[in-house]
Amino acid sequence: MGRRELSIGLIGSGFMGKGHALSYALVGRVFDDLLAAPRLRLIADRDADTARRAARELGFEASVGHWRELVTHPEIDIVDITAPNHLHSEMALAALTAGKHVYCEKPLALDAASAATMAEAAREAGVVTMVGFNYLKSPAALAAKGLISAGVLGEVWHFRGAFQQDVLADPRQPFGWRFERSLAGSGALGDLGAHVIALAHDLVGEVKQVCAQASTVIGERPEALGGYGYREVAAAGTALRSVENEDAVQALLTFEGGATGVLEANRVATGRKAHLTFEVSGSRGAIAWDHERMNELQLYDSGDPADRRGFKTVIMGPDHPYYGRFWPVAGCGLGLGDTKVIEVYELLQAVAQGRPARPDFRSGAAVQRVVDAILESAQQRRWVAV
Numbered sequence: 001m002g003r004r005e006l007s008i009g010l011i012g013s014g015f016m017g018k019g020h021a022l023s024y025a026l027v028g029r030v031f032d033d034l035l036a037a038p039r040l041r042l043i044a045d046r047d048a049d050t051a052r053r054a055a056r057e058l059g060f061e062a063s064v065g066h067w068r069e070l071v072t073h074p075e076i077d078i079v080d081i082t083a084p085n086h087l088h089s090e091m092a093l094a095a096l097t098a099g100k101h102v103y104c105e106k107p108l109a110l111d112a113a114s115a116a117t118m119a120e121a122a123r124e125a126g127v128v129t130m131v132g133f134n135y136l137k138s139p140a141a142l143a144a145k146g147l148i149s150a151g152v153l154g155e156v157w158h159f160r161g162a163f164q165q166d167v168l169a170d171p172r173q174p175f176g177w178r179f180e181r182s183l184a185g186s187g188a189l190g191d192l193g194a195h196v197i198a199l200a201h202d203l204v205g206e207v208k209q210v211c212a213q214a215s216t217v218i219g220e221r222p223e224a225l226g227g228y229g230y231r232e233v234a235a236a237g238t239a240l241r242s243v244e245n246e247d248a249v250q251a252l253l254t255f256e257g258g259a260t261g262v263l264e265a266n267r268v269a270t271g272r273k274a275h276l277t278f279e280v281s282g283s284r285g286a287i288a289w290d291h292e293r294m295n296e297l298q299l300y301d302s303g304d305p306a307d308r309r310g311f312k313t314v315i316m317g318p319d320h321p322y323y324g325r326f327w328p329v330a331g332c333g334l335g336l337g338d339t340k341v342i343e344v345y346e347l348l349q350a351v352a353q354g355r356p357a358r359p360d361f362r363s364g365a366a367v368q369r370v371v372d373a374i375l376e377s378a379q380q381r382r383w384v385a386v
C-alpha cells in the first residue's frame with residue numbers, strides 16, 4: 001500500500017530552507033515506517049524570482065510570488081517557515097488561521113508575548129506545530145534525556161550549557177538581519193542560546209529564575225549590500241551601521257525542580273565553531289555532550305570503583321535513539337542534517353497520526369519566556385522570575 005501524501009509549503013530557501021528541503025527528500029529513505037510522504041508542492045521567498053530559482057534548485061513543484069498565497073493554498077497541508085525571525089509570527093498566525101499544520105524555525109518569535117499568541121492560536125486551531133530545535137533530536141541528546149529520566153544521575157543538581165561560535169567574529173562581516181532588533185529580536189541569545197534553553201528544559205525542566213549580563217563587542221558592522229550570508233565580507237571603506245543586539249550573554253539559572261545552572265550564548269567566541277554543549281550533574285553521576293563531537297556522550301558514574309572512576313566516552317550506535325535508522329554499525333556518525341531528518345520524521349508521523357509533535361509552539365513559547373527574562377535581567381542587572 002502506498003503512503004499517504006502531505007503537501008509541504010516551504011517559506012525561505014536560505015541556510016535552513018535548504019536544510020529542510022534536503023530532509024524532506026531523505027526522510028522516506030531513512031524511515032521505512034514513515035506514514036505520510038512529503039510532497040514538495042510550493043515554495044515562497046522574498047520575491048518571485050528567488051522563489052522560482054529555489055523551486056528549481058530544491059525540487060519543489062512550483063513557486064509563488066508571495067508567502068500569503070502559499071499559507072492559504074488549498075493543497076498545502078504543512079506550512080514550513082524558515083524566514084528570518086520577525087516574519088515567524090505573522091506567517092504562522094496566517095497559516096494557523098487557514099487551518100494548516102505549522103513547522104517553524106527557532107526562535108519562535110521576537111518576544112514572549114508574540115510567542116504566547118502563536119501558542120494560543122495553535123491550541124485553538126487544533127493542528128500540529130513544531131519548532132526547529134533540532135539538537136533535541138540528536139541521538140546523544142535523546143540518550144541523555146533517557147538516562148536522566150531513568151534516574152542514572154540520581155537527583156539532578158546542576159546544568160551547564162553553552163552555545164559558542166565564532167561565525168560572526170569578523171568585524172568585516174556585514175550588518176544582516178541577525179543584528180537588527182526589529183528583524184531578529186535578541187542576538188546571540190535568541191539565535192544560539194534558545195537551543196541551550198530548549199535542551200535545558202528537555203533535560204532538567206523549566207527555568208524559573210535568571211540573572212544575566214549581555215554585551216555587544218563588535219558595535220558596528222558594514223552596511224550589507226545585497227547578500228548578508230555568514231561567508232560575506234564587506235569591502236574596506238563600506239559605511240558602518242550600529243549593531244542593535246548582543247554578541248554574548250552569560251546567565252545564572254534556577255530550575256523549577258530546584259537544580260541550578262549556567263548558560264552562555266556567544267556568536268563571536270573566537271576559535272569555537274558549533275560548540276553547543278551541556279553537562280548535567282547529579283547525586284549519582286554526570287553526563288556531558290559537545291555538538292562538535294555529537295556522536296559521543298560522556299558519562300560519569302559515582303558508583304564505579306574509586307580507582308576507575310572518571311568520565312567514559314560512549315560512542316553512539318544502533319542501541320541509541322534513531323541511530324540504527326541510519327547505520328547498523330556504531331561509530332559511523334550522524335551529522336546536523338540527520339537531526340533535521342529525524343525532526344521532519346517526527347513531524348510527519350505526528351500529522352499522520354493526529355497527535356502533538358515535540359517541541360511544539362507551547363514549548364517554543366516557554367523558551368521565549370526565558371529569553372525575555374534573561375534580556376530583562378541583563379538590562380536591569382538583577383534576578384528576574386521567568
Ligand SMILES: NC(=O)c1ccc[n+]([C@@H]2O[C@H](COP(=O)([O-])OP(=O)(O)OC[C@H]3O[C@@H](n4cnc5c(N)ncnc54)[C@H](O)[C@@H]3O)[C@@H](O)[C@H]2O)c1
Nearest residue numbers: 012013014015016017045046082083084085105106107132
Ligand atoms: N535550527 C537551527 O539550527 C537553525 C540554524 C540556522 C537558522 N535557523 C533559523 O532559521 C531561520 C532562517 O535563518 P537562515 O539562517 O536560514 O537565514 P537566511 O537569511 O539564510 O534565509 C532566510 C530566507 O528567508 C527568505 N526571506 C526573507 N524575507 C522573506 C519574506 N518576506 N518572505 C519570504 N521569504 C523571505 C530569504 O530570502 C531567505 O531565503 C531563522 O529564524 C533562524 O533563527 C535555525
